[in-house]
Amino acid sequence: MSLKSQRGYGLVLRYIILLVAIIFFLFLFLLWRIDNHRAERFRLALLNQIVPNVEFFTTSIKVIGRIVLDISSFTNVYEQNKNLKNELQDMKKWREAAIQLEQKNAKLRALNNLKVNPLLDWVSGEVIADSGGTYNSSALLNVGTEDGIIDGSAVVDGLGLVGRISGVEDQISRIILLSDTKSYVPVIIEPNNQEAIVRGDNSSTPLVDFIRGVEKIQPGFRIYTSGTAGVFPPGILIGKVVLSSDKKIRVKLSANINKLDYLRVLINREHKIPSGVGKIIQKIAN
Amino acid sequence: MNIIKHKKTIILFIGFLLVILPISPIYNQPVIIEKPDLLLCLIFGWIILDPKNSSISILILLSFFADILWYRPLGLWPLLILLGSLSIKLILTKISVDSFFLKVIYFILFLITIDTFIFITSLIGLTEELDFNIWFTRFIFTILSFPLIVYLLEILLFKDKKKSNSKFL
Numbered sequence: 001m002s003l004k005s006q007r008g009y010g011l012v013l014r015y016i017i018l019l020v021a022i023i024f025f026l027f028l029f030l031l032w033r034i035d036n037h038r039a040e041r042f043r044l045a046l047l048n049q050i051v052p053n054v055e056f057f058t059t060s061i062k063v064i065g066r067i068v069l070d071i072s073s074f075t076n077v078y079e080q081n082k083n084l085k086n087e088l089q090d091m092k093k094w095r096e097a098a099i100q101l102e103q104k105n106a107k108l109r110a111l112n113n114l115k116v117n118p119l120l121d122w123v124s125g126e127v128i129a130d131s132g133g134t135y136n137s138s139a140l141l142n143v144g145t146e147d148g149i150i151d152g153s154a155v156v157d158g159l160g161l162v163g164r165i166s167g168v169e170d171q172i173s174r175i176i177l178l179s180d181t182k183s184y185v186p187v188i189i190e191p192n193n194q195e196a197i198v199r200g201d202n203s204s205t206p207l208v209d210f211i212r213g214v215e216k217i218q219p220g221f222r223i224y225t226s227g228t229a230g231v232f233p234p235g236i237l238i239g240k241v242v243l244s245s246d247k248k249i250r251v252k253l254s255a256n257i258n259k260l261d262y263l264r265v266l267i268n269r270e271h272k273i274p275s276g277v278g279k280i281i282q283k284i285a286n
Numbered sequence: 287m288n289i290i291k292h293k294k295t296i297i298l299f300i301g302f303l304l305v306i307l308p309i310s311p312i313y314n315q316p317v318i319i320e321k322p323d324l325l326l327c328l329i330f331g332w333i334i335l336d337p338k339n340s341s342i343s344i345l346i347l348l349s350f351f352a353d354i355l356w357y358r359p360l361g362l363w364p365l366l367i368l369l370g371s372l373s374i375k376l377i378l379t380k381i382s383v384d385s386f387f388l389k390v391i392y393f394i395l396f397l398i399t400i401d402t403f404i405f406i407t408s409l410i411g412l413t414e415e416l417d418f419n420i421w422f423t424r425f426i427f428t429i430l431s432f433p434l435i436v437y438l439l440e441i442l443l444f445k446d447k448k449k450s451n452s453k454f455l
Binding site for chain 1: 303306307308309310311342346354355357359360361362364365368369372412414420
């Protein structure tokens with residue numbers, strides 16, 4: 001076989017490989033679109049293999065990031081110290097108020113013979129990767145089915161709701177943050193007990209939609225999970241109502257979703273979170 | 287041949303780091319500053335600086351890896367990168383791009399094409415809804431990052447490329 005014809009065959013083979021690659025990726029994209037649930041499970045299974053192996057890099061970058069932050073905070077240490085002293089004065093007043101309220105609360109609980117739900121358990125985990133981007137707001141936790149994590153469980157930090165678990169593997173689980181466009185949380189707005197939905201729109205202040213009695217809403221009202229549909233336990237603090245510059249009612253999250261470190265996954269082992277098409281609607285109807 | 291393989295390995299490693307970097311949980315990042323797509327800058331920078339030896343398989347591998355880790359729609363970006371890089375390689379066989387300014391212009395055109403396509407897919411419901419402001423900020427930051435990436439690639443890896451490029455072109 002001559003060199004010229006060999007090159008010709010090589011070129012044809014190259015074109016065939018390119019064509020196969022184009023068809024493969026097109027097929028993969030369509031598969032992702034049509035059977036999204038299975039495709040995402042495949043992705044999470046891959047992440048379960050990849051992320052623990054690249055943790056060395058992510059941890060190194062995290063450490064470097066912390067050092068940079070420490071250095072930058074060192075430059076305004078005087079200003080910080082002044083602010084902290086002021087905050088400490090305020091906190092002392094609040095501490096007294098909290099102690100009094102705690103005592104009052106204990107008395108009322110004793111009077112009502114109240115029992116806290118013993119079924120609600122929690123598992124703490126560390127954020128190992130922030131998989132959010134232009135498309136979504138999500139993060140990966142270093143706890144999975146081996147640690148008892150259940151798909152759909154609520155995730156909180158020390159201050160409020162962060163999101164929910166969406167996809168669990170042996171060693172990792174993925175959290176859909178409240179800011180994600182796929183996040184819809186039924187809520188109660190206090191003090192008027194108005195029902196609404198907190199909907200993520202890729203911003204740090206998610207929208208508050210479908211409010212019953214919107215005219216009664218005031219900035220500063222507190223928003224809690226309502227527990228409707230049974231995905232989230234009721235009464236978890238989400239944040240405060242704010243009015244954005246585009247005249248939309250939004251929620252200023254209590255949890256700092258830009259600074260996620262250690263999170264707590266709330267697990268209700270007895271309660272089954274509805275899954276499948278229309279199951280949540282059926283549950284609400286019943 | 288060994289130098290080329292060596293460069294490919296370096297690009298693969300840098301690309302790998304650029305995929306890992308955005309998923310590292312670094313704190314206190316302002317939400318307004320959307321991370322620029324440095325991987326796209328690297329991919330296009332490599333194609334422009336070394337169209338003859340830039341390996342499409344490495345480019346696809348990196349973008350597919352990014353798809354998985356960044357929770358992008360599976361397969362869409364590798365497909366666009368594949369089609370885009372083939373078209374650019376074809377264009378570069380006919381037009382010379384020695385000017386730095388021209389490289390940036392080509393990159394902007396390439397980015398507009400890809401991003402517009404992505405935005406349209408989100409509008410018609412094929413991918414998740416995209417916030418225009420976030421999309422636009424990312425677009426601007428990516429364009430601003432490109433000259434830096436190309437400059438770094440040029441001084442670190444492709445110092446000798448001007449001669450060989452002109453030979454190829």
